[in-house]
Amino acid sequence: MKTLMVRTKEREYPIHIGPGLLSSLPRFLEDIGWTVEKRLMLVTDDQVGPLYANRVRTTLASKGYRVHVATVEAGEGAKTLRRLEELTTVCLRAGLDRTGGILALGGGVVGDLAGFLAAAYMRGIPFVQLPTTLLAHDSSVGGKVGVNHPLGKNMIGAFHQPSLVVFDVDTLKTLPRREVSNGFAEVVKHALIRDPKFVRWLEENSGSLMELRPEPLTEAVLRGCSIKAEVVSKDEKEAGLRAVLNYGHTLGHALEAAAGYGTWSHGEAVAVGMVGAAMLGEELGLCPPLAERTRRILKAFGLPTRLDGDFDDDDLLERMRRDKKAERGSYTFILPRDLGRVEIVRGVEEEPVRRVLRRLRGGER
Numbered sequence: 393m394k395t396l397m398v399r400t401k402e403r404e405y406p407i408h409i410g411p412g413l414l415s416s417l418p419r420f421l422e423d424i425g426w427t428v429e430k431r432l433m434l435v436t437d438d439q440v441g442p443l444y445a446n447r448v449r450t451t452l453a454s455k456g457y458r459v460h461v462a463t464v465e466a467g468e469g470a471k472t473l474r475r476l477e478e479l480t481t482v483c484l485r486a487g488l489d490r491t492g493g494i495l496a497l498g499g500g501v502v503g504d505l506a507g508f509l510a511a512a513y514m515r516g517i518p519f520v521q522l523p524t525t526l527l528a529h530d531s532s533v534g535g536k537v538g539v540n541h542p543l544g545k546n547m548i549g550a551f552h553q554p555s556l557v558v559f560d561v562d563t564l565k566t567l568p569r570r571e572v573s574n575g576f577a578e579v580v581k582h583a584l585i586r587d588p589k590f591v592r593w594l595e596e597n598s599g600s601l602m603e604l605r606p607e608p609l610t611e612a613v614l615r616g617c618s619i620k621a622e623v624v625s626k627d628e629k630e631a632g633l634r635a636v637l638n639y640g641h642t643l644g645h646a647l648e649a650a651a652g653y654g655t656w657s658h659g660e661a662v663a664v665g666m667v668g669a670a671m672l673g674e675e676l677g678l679c680p681p682l683a684e685r686t687r688r689i690l691k692a693f694g695l696p697t698r699l700d701g702d703f704d705d706d707d708l709l710e711r712m713r714r715d716k717k718a719e720r721g722s723y724t725f726i727l728p729r730d731l732g733r734v735e736i737v738r739g740v741e742e743e744p745v746r747r748v749l750r751r752l753r754g755g756e757r
């Protein structure tokens with residue numbers, strides 16, 4: 393097992409990464425001071441629940457914890473205010489009070505939703521992230537929690553740091569292949585924004601990583617989590633630096649919402665968004681040619697790199713102007729300066745963005 397720490401101004405918490413860790417959950421909870429008196433609400437989805445929820449509940453119950461389980465439907469469609477209200481009802485009926493805690497067992501959807509429940513329930517109770525997707529090496533760390541709005545991704549949310557993250561990499565064995573690719577989009581993102589050596593390592597090891605070979609897989613999760621933890625520790629509330637974690641997301645979020653949440657996975661949309669960001673960096677003369685290399689690495693992880701589908705450019709542009717990073721309706725992007733180095737760029741003109749949308753539709757598949 394490897395442990396990383398996230399250290400913000402107000403708190404610090406561990407991220408444990410390794411195989412078989414769910415069975416040690418009672419010990420990890422004890423380490424952060426959660427006693428058996430703490431009533432727990434385990435939130436999961438209807439795909440993850442049948443695989444892991446019973447095991448987690450039984451492990452905790454055997455040590456004396458009282459654990460309620462709340463299940464939402466699998467997929468992005470569950471990240472809504474409606475589900476938040478329903479989960480609140482479940483918590484109230486179960487008698488959860490301010491001494492209680494939430495466990496988020498699942499991918500980024502469950503993590504964001506249950507984390508927001510924890511942020512809002514009785515104005516805030518603690519929660520623990522138990523990520524089960526590769527993508528969730530990103531979403532479980534850093535405390536961005538929330539739900540979607542029809543007009544934009546994650547438009548309603550909060551910063552609420554977990555008290556603990558336990559990433560049992562054995563859970564990745566049951567991931568469908570599309571979800572493996574989905575998760576690698578954020579791993580590649582972490583490399584592209586911060587670490588050229590990690591980019592080269594991913595290029596060299598894409599084959600064994602896609603086969604989920606335990607050693608390189610754990611290494612990839614660790615390196616991705618380390619980059620996330622380092623950035624969040626320096627800028628918890630996105631005053632500046634943290635925005636680099638949004639590489640590929642200005643277009644990515646617009647695609648997810650425009651296609652209808654859940655049509656494109658988050659990682660697929662971010663993959664196309666990162667190719668677009670590299671193209672935009674090239675168009676604006678900010679970086680050496682990077683779009684083709686970005687495309688190649690993402691393709692090696694089975695990700696899309698083109699804008700296929702019935703998207704209306706004006707609609708996408710409007711959505712990108714509404715992005716959370718935007719100020720006074722101008723386009724803001726995270727753009728590359730070089731391999732492994734990006735920066736926030738405000739006030740981008742519309743014409744180069746339109747050219748990029750056209751470029752993303754052309755070229756080889």
Ligand SMILES: NC(=O)c1ccc[n+]([C@@H]2O[C@H](COP(=O)([O-])OP(=O)(O)OC[C@H]3O[C@@H](n4cnc5c(N)ncnc54)[C@H](O)[C@@H]3O)[C@@H](O)[C@H]2O)c1
Binds near residue numbers: 443467500535574578
């Ligand atoms: N808060 C953050 O910092 C942050 C970071 C990145 C992404 N996100 C959010 O995360 C969400 C995407 O997360 P995701 O890709 O994990 O999606 P997800 O939670 O929908 O999981 C993807 C699918 O895999 C299934 N699944 C999960 N674990 C499984 C397992 N071990 N075995 C078999 N099936 C399993 C789920 O039921 C679901 O159908 C998006 O809403 C995105 O906005 C948040």
Ligand SMILES: O=C(O)C(=O)C[C@@H](O)[C@H](O)[C@H](O)COP(=O)(O)O
Binds near residue numbers: 545546634638716
């Ligand atoms: O943690 C962050 O900061 C990120 O930007 C990580 C992203 O991968 C993630 O998708 C996040 O939810 C996006 O945040 P948002 O503020 O753009 O909604």
Ligand SMILES: [Zn+2]
Binds near residue numbers: 578641
């Ligand atoms: Zn993301």
